[in-house]
Amino acid sequence: MNIDFEVPIHLIYHYYISGSISFSLNLLVVYLILWHSTRLDSFKFYLLAFQISCISSDLNMTLFMQPVPLFPMRSGYCYGISSRVFSWSTHAMFTVFTFLVSGQIEVLTICFIRKYKAIMNLKNMSKSSSWKYPLTYLICISFTCSLALSVLLSYDSHDVQMRELELLFPEIAPKFHALREFQYYTMNWRLITFFALVGLGTVKATVLVTILVARMYRTLKEYSSRMSRKTLDRHKIALRSLIMQFMITPITFFPACICLLTILIPTYYSQHQYSVISWYACVVITTHSIFNSIVVVLTYPEFRRTLFFCKNKSRSINKIAMVLKNNRGSVQIIVKRHFELKSNKLCQRQSFFVQLQASQLEKSKSCFSRSALPITCIISDLNITIFMQPVGLFPICAGYCYGIFSRYFSWSSHVLMTLFVFLLSAQIEALTICFLRKHKAIMNLGNMSRTSDWKYPLTYVLCISYNCVYTLSIYLSGDSHEEQMKVLEELYPETAPKFRALREFHYYIRNERLLSFFVLTTFGAAKTTILVSISVIRMYRTLQKHSSRMSRKTLARHKLALRSLIMQFLTTPISIFPGFTIMLTVIFPSHYSQQISWYSLMIGTTHSIFNCIVVIFTYPEFRKAVFFWKNDIRKSVNSSFICETFGFINT
Template identity: 25%
Template sequence: MDTIDFFQPKWLLRYYDVIGVCSLVLNSLGLYLLLFETLKLGRFRYYLMLLQISCALTDVHLTFLMKPVTLCPFLAVYTVGALSTYFNISAHICVIMVGFFALIQLESLIFCFAKKHQALAFVLRIHILPNIMLYFYYLMCIICPFVLCGVLHHLYIPTEQQLDYIEKNFPETLPGFLSLSHFVLCIKSDNLTGFYFCLFIGGFGLCSLFLFFIIDMLGLMKDLKLRLSTATYQKHHEAIQSLMVQFFTSLMCIGPPCILLVIVFMELNHGQLASQILIAWFTSHSSVNMVCLCLFFPPYRRFFLAKSKKFVFKKFFSNYWKFSETKSRLSELLRHQLLQGITKINSFTFVTFRLRFICFLLETYDRWRHVACKYFSFDGLTSFDSGRISNTEAEMNEIDFSKPEWLINYYRAIGITSLVLNSFGMYLLVFETGRLGYFRYYLMFSQIICTLTDVHFTFLMQPIPLYPLLSIYTVGVLSSWFDISSHFCVVTSSIPTLKSPLFKIISGFIALSQLEGLVFCFGMKHQTVADILKIHIIPKPLLYFGYFKCLIAPFILCSSLQYMYMTRTEMLEYIDKNYPQLLSNYSHLTHFVLYLNTPNLSWFYICLFIGGFGLFSLFLFFIIDIFRMMKQLRLKISISTYQKHHEAIQSLLVQLFTSILCLGPPCVLAVIIFIEIKHGQLVSMVLIAWFTSHSSVNMIFLFVFFPPYQRFFVRKIRRK
């Protein structure tokens, strides 16, 4: 049996607090919008409100009142929420309440589908359900939650019998269970198997009912479009769109309990951590539901667009970007800003806003760092990191802690080169690519992010790897002059003496923003060509979802790195216990960071791989589709207009190629760390140096292969 941790996972309890507050805020906002922003839906909005309230009650119960902590591989939980702590209510009652609220939530969603289906059916006078069937359904909705609660109570055995069962079969876990004041253990039996069978049949019936309503409503809507006015049809369409969004978010977030049951029966290694992640995933249902509604439900989307135009745009962008001005005025304004050294153009101001926001989030999180869960305490890590301790003493002794002067000098040289080339590139984008129109500003956003990445690596950070450990130390400006730790050169934290956001720019954040900038440029050019041909136009909700992912992805990356961080004391204790021969050298380093090979790090790598594969697929889709559309576009527009689009695409392809060429080294570096090759420290230094050359190589390739830049240099050479 896998080792069971009976200590409270602080990260999970903090997550409950955060997601509970988010759920309350978002659901309160949802109730407000249903009351005052969806008047076109009529009485149907009150059915949606019932669903919203049931979602809110489920999340509040799980995140504040119950706070369950799983004890995998047992089918057991203990609770530390308000009901158990303040009112001494048993974990068994809390579990029954979860089942009650979750089933009411599903029934509310079915009820909304049924009401909308019958509303459409009455208009067309077809597929009207008999009243007897409807009344039977209402009766089932009332009875089923109580039946579920009765079955769960029937499966319950008293605490004394649970302890007797544990003492008889798993005596080594008895002290841990005795230390818990509120827990419940479900013992495998024929009754439990029958309960699972009934749950499977009920779930299959609910899925069949949802499928029937969805297919039939879509069929009814086709007939309805020919009989109703545009406004009335739009009202029904928006209501169905709301239901579809909530149905898919329910599938996405209610799936974890099913996976949890599989984990319990298969008794997977580290199943307790996996089960806690699944429970945390489940509690995010209401928040994810509201976020998706704000993105894809037209009344909500109109509300936020109106508010954003009124407040956010005026606050952040009105001084730098005025849509009412002509193209010549925009160019003049941008040129004037650059001459005066003002770099807060539209895109960069947006990046600065995001950096300030992530600084605030991680400053708050850093206050909780000292109460990290046991998985990241020193004792808990030694068992997970046993694989890495297999390095021989000889390999560890080969680590060179001296400062490689060649690498430091290379950082300085490539940093200066990058600044010069990128500054020149920005000048050319402003004054030599007028034919590209507004698209050149998207290219400038990508150019600025490339520059920031290189400046951070070559001047502010200057990382030096300590292979074969996943460790680096930094000797850049941030560490040498401002005493900022190596970890905060990767992830930001609270720096009370430094107020400027320039000192909190982070490598992970900027590197991901760099890729997002390139994806954004591809997406904008793809949609420009698609709008001309009136084909392959991406729906607005999907675009807004993409923008939303671009906003949150850097936050998630930085939070993940912050979560894996250990304090200097913890790192030195780990080194002292596992690599005592390295302790003296590490003690002399003023700024270093060490990341351990834990299951969380493996999940982090998996997520990075999935994200990288997704980005690569997106690039591939844009490239293939753009080339197909360009063939059709050539016959419909003038030669000069076609040449403008062709040059923009050529610029993007050059930057994509250089990105693949220079972003490959981090992937190779990760492989080298795991396979542990000889002279790996020198190889890792070369790979990092290769990565820092990305921006300079990118600019050189643009000078050679991008026609506007080619024409500029040819013109200058002919003059001489």
């Protein structure tokens, strides 16, 4: 039997990528359900419960569990955070996985029952008792608990597992001894009970949903004449969405059936190299929430309109057209007199008050975005200059730390490097969010391109998610101390004894994980540059086009903030350039590589100094405060501006 016991890195990468995508899409659907579902009444809370179950199941499988099956044997191990960091057993994580997947299907079944109750209550002839539905909900939840309990009870001790492995698979048993932790399920009545409950649950859910859908469609067709068109459409849309979501649930349990077949009918390809049936089955399972989120968005018109920026302008225009049609004569006279006598003054006053209100709102919100970047700069500087204090050993891709965290708290250099990457990336993403926040404020001043509000929070979430993925890439590129020393002794035999003399260090082996970190670094730099460039061009174009509609003060304020952000962005290469310089010293080593890396780190620590100078010099208010200029001139200007304003309003 040919079984690969190595960790499939491509499968682990898929877990992270698929988990990030599904988590982002699920958050988008949760946002749409909470704030863009006016026609769903209380049913939206049931949909929300289903989305929360999807999020929990995806995070568990792609981040905390990360199962690696060893089929056609009934065994496997986990590589996720719960296993490596918290030392959870594979059996405990498989029990949690079973509970969450079963709970996901049962919550969807409860959504069907809730919609069935709403539709059945539309016909007066057969109102059913209300106690039946809570009882059905309780049965669904109890079945989930029973299924999870059955897999929990199928556990055998480690000695029993090894005894059966040595009896049935003597040539593979030593490889199981080499694993840090694994789980092998012996075929007994407890495991058969679990398989029987899985089959029963699948049949139960399918039959129950089929009966409910048939009765609901029959009721809607029979009583459609007694309902308003709006009510009928609402029920049909919700029912259609539930059916589509139920039709993609086989993505969750169909791969499990395939894995079961690989156990019952083992083949050469059941678990061999890259033709791994069981691995591909795990890949397919993680895509369920992605398809489910797409189905929810596409089957609800409200969500589609929000996602594709389609507003309800046509509906409001139709209503206005009906009013104008019914009162054509009087409306024409009023509109004519309005534009003849009051047009200029009213338009100017309206423009003034809109700008005044927008400026006050902008000031109240921009203080948070302006303070976020300095806070990230402070934390990043404290980390690198006091807590970390990195010392590079280039051109070897290694180094150690001499800061407080290393000397007093015994933090490893790899953990400190991960924290440094997280803070540095967060600093750049915070500046990007500042640009997006200013872009939103300026775009809202021009009526030509008023976009949906959800677009910006989603972009903020993507920036934060990229920061987390980027940090995760450097964290996963770490290797054990034994592997580092083994590679150092092979590549640098004359330097390896000096590394042994160090109290603590970290050497990064050049592999696909470190390459992924370098790729994400380049991609992040390109992403930020392109995004900021496009935002700046659009903001300057909007300010230039709509400058005549803004007050001079509002226009100057936006230009000052935009100029300051651009200057701060131009100082970010002070943080990034040393990293590229160090990377060049690794790729093209020389006699002065170590000295170059030291000076590069010195330059990197000066970023916040230049950033603070830029902020002070680009904001007139800060310059006046620093150089002790009084605000007498500003007060006189503001008082005269207010007098002129109220004089204009009274004319």
